[in-house]
Amino acid sequence: MIDEPLPPKDRPYSDSASARVAVIVPAYGVADVVGEALSSLEAQTMEDWECVVIDDGSPDDVTSAVEPFLSDSRIRFLKTANRGVSSARNTAIASCKAPLIALLDGDDRFEPDYLARIVPLMEADKDARLATCNARLFGSISQEVPIVQDKQGNEDGRTGSLADVLDRSFNVYIGSTFRRADYERIGGFDEAMAQAEDLDLWFRLMALGGHALYVDAILGAYRVREGSASGHMGKMLRGNIRAYEKVLQLIGGQPETALVHQLLEKNRRALRFEDAIDMILDGKVHDGLEKIAGNDVDHPTSLAWKLSMRIWRIFPSLAPAMLAWRRHTHRRGGQSFRSFTFSANKKAA
Numbered sequence: 001m002i003d004e005p006l007p008p009k010d011r012p013y014s015d016s017a018s019a020r021v022a023v024i025v026p027a028y029g030v031a032d033v034v035g036e037a038l039s040s041l042e043a044q045t046m047e048d049w050e051c052v053v054i055d056d057g058s059p060d061d062v063t064s065a066v067e068p069f070l071s072d073s074r075i076r077f078l079k080t081a082n083r084g085v086s087s088a089r090n091t092a093i094a095s096c097k098a099p100l101i102a103l104l105d106g107d108d109r110f111e112p113d114y115l116a117r118i119v120p121l122m123e124a125d126k127d128a129r130l131a132t133c134n135a136r137l138f139g140s141i142s143q144e145v146p147i148v149q150d151k152q153g154n155e156d157g158r159t160g161s162l163a164d165v166l167d168r169s170f171n172v173y174i175g176s177t178f179r180r181a182d183y184e185r186i187g188g189f190d191e192a193m194a195q196a197e198d199l200d201l202w203f204r205l206m207a208l209g210g211h212a213l214y215v216d217a218i219l220g221a222y223r224v225r226e227g228s229a230s231g232h233m234g235k236m237l238r239g240n241i242r243a244y245e246k247v248l249q250l251i252g253g254q255p256e257t258a259l260v261h262q263l264l265e266k267n268r269r270a271l272r273f274e275d276a277i278d279m280i281l282d283g284k285v286h287d288g289l290e291k292i293a294g295n296d297v298d299h300p301t302s303l304a305w306k307l308s309m310r311i312w313r314i315f316p317s318l319a320p321a322m323l324a325w326r327r328h329t330h331r332r333g334g335q336s337f338r339s340f341t342f343s344a345n346k347k348a349a
Contacts, residue, residue, distance in 0.1 A: 019050035019074070021119050021177065022098035026088045027053050027106035031060035033223070038069045040109040040221075046116040051075045052092040053106070057082030062106075086189035086197045093183065102177040103198075108135075109221040110175065117215050118177045127210040130202065132176040135220035147173060147222060152214045160212035163256050165202055166247070167263060170212060172202045175220040182208055190246075195239025203247040233327075234274040240267045269298040277323050285316045 023041055027034045034053070041051055051074055055062040066077050080091055093101055100122055104110060118131045134148045148171050151157045153164035160170030178201075186204040189197050206212060244264045251257060276297060279288035289312055292299055299305065312319040 019048055019096075019098040020046075020123070021049050021100040021102050021115060022093065022096040022180075023049055023051040023102045023104050023115075024089055024092045024096075025051060025053040025104050025106050026085050026092070027055050027062045027066065028058045028082075028085065028088070029060055030106035031058065031062045031065040034062060034065050034106040035069070036109055037104055037106050038066070038075065040111070041075075041104065042069070042072060043112045044110065044115045045113050046119060049074060049102075049115060050096050050098055052078060052096050054078045054080065054088045054092040056080045056084070056088040056091075084191060084194065086191040086193060090188045090191065093180070093188065099180050100177055101180055101183060102175070104175055105223075107139075107223045107225065108175055109223075111219045111221070114175070114219040117217065117219055121213050121215070122177055122179065125213065128213045129182055129205040129208055129210045130172065130176050130178040131213040131215065132172045133215040133219040134217060135173050135175060135222045136218050137222050137224055139223040139225055141224050146218060147171060152216075157216065158214055160214060162206040162251075163259055165206045165212055166244075166256060166259055170214065172199075172212065173220060174198055174222065176202075178205055193239060193242060195235050196243050197239070199240060200243040200246060203243055204250065207247055207250045234271060234278065237267050237271040237274060241271065266298065269296060273297040273299050277327070280319050280323055281327075283320075285319055289313070289316060289319060 025034070025037055025041075030037075038051075038053070041049070053062075053066050053069075053075065055066075055078070057080065063077070063079070066075075069075050070077060076095070078092060078095060080088065089103070100119060102115065102118070114133070118133065122128055122131050134146050136144050136146050138144045153160040153170040155161070155164075164170035165172060182205055183201075185208065186201075188201075190200055193200055202212075241264060244260050244267065248257065248260045248264070251260070273292060276288045276291035279285075279291065289309075291297065293309070308322060312322075
């Protein structure tokens with residue numbers, strides 16, 4: 001059951017019926033930084049928003065971290081038992097009323113004009129299923145970089161089709177905005193998915209028809225944390241595969257069907273590669289190297305990788321340490337991290 005919301009310190013809740021957008025802030029294990037997220041929300045140049053912060057059984061003291069912000073009548077706080085981030089988001093969305101929903105994870109930030117830039121776009125374009133933007137990666141990485149570094153999608157760079165979102169040429173940043181009505185049509189977040197639940201949502205929203213919008217500006221900040229859920233590529237790839245399997249059932253014989261089959265095979269080959277690395281790290285070095293050398297896995301084609309494979313054939317005992325270093329580097333925000341995770345949820349709840 002949902003606990004009673006904590007009351008504001010000195011004034012009643014505002015009437016959420018006047019809010020143009022509801023900002024949903026899952027706050028599991030982020031007591032040390034959730035204040036930064038909420039401060040970035042209070043700094044928005046657009047003021048007619050409501051916010052629900054939800055603590056779904058966090059092990060740290062999120063309550064004390066959020067309590068100073070409850071003097072702002074636009075911010076409410078819910079506590080529930082721990083059932084995962086999808087359940088937390090669904091519960092929070094059900095408790096508010098605004099026609100648009102924006103996601104702000106509890107350890108991320110909005111730039112001051114995020115809502116002012118994104119909300120009017122969604123209000124003006126009824127065929128837009130979602131609106132996203134560029135953001136910078138920060139935190140446990142060696143250098144802050146923008147998530148999007150190339151042109152978005154395959155057309156004008158400002159709009160994305162279902163195919164663009166499916167093949168990830170159009171990146172959807174986690175801090176994106178969509179319509180409540182569309183969210184309700186597709187049944188919200190899939191609470192059975194432990195990984196890639198946001199990717200799954202983007203796919204299902206886009207399967208409704210219409211397009212995605214992109215604002216070519218850094219309007220958010222995405223924190224990379226040590227030990228993040230997206231740091232394990234194998235888990236993430238399994239989530240991707242499930243999301244593609246689900247959208248395949250939705251689109252039937254549409255033109256994108258062939259693309260989804262291709263992407264499924266690509267992710268399955270990548271997963272077999274990650275499984276082979278797991279075998280090596282678990283001590284099954286010979287079997288893992290044989291699997292990597294096979295034809296049914298996708299592996300890097302760089303000169304450094306080819307040289308490493310030659311070294312491992314002669315000195316297989318070196319493979320575990322070198323691959324463990326590779327995994328650690330990618331968890332800290334390397335190119336592989338950016339390529340695979342910027343729309344996969346990073347906070348395991």
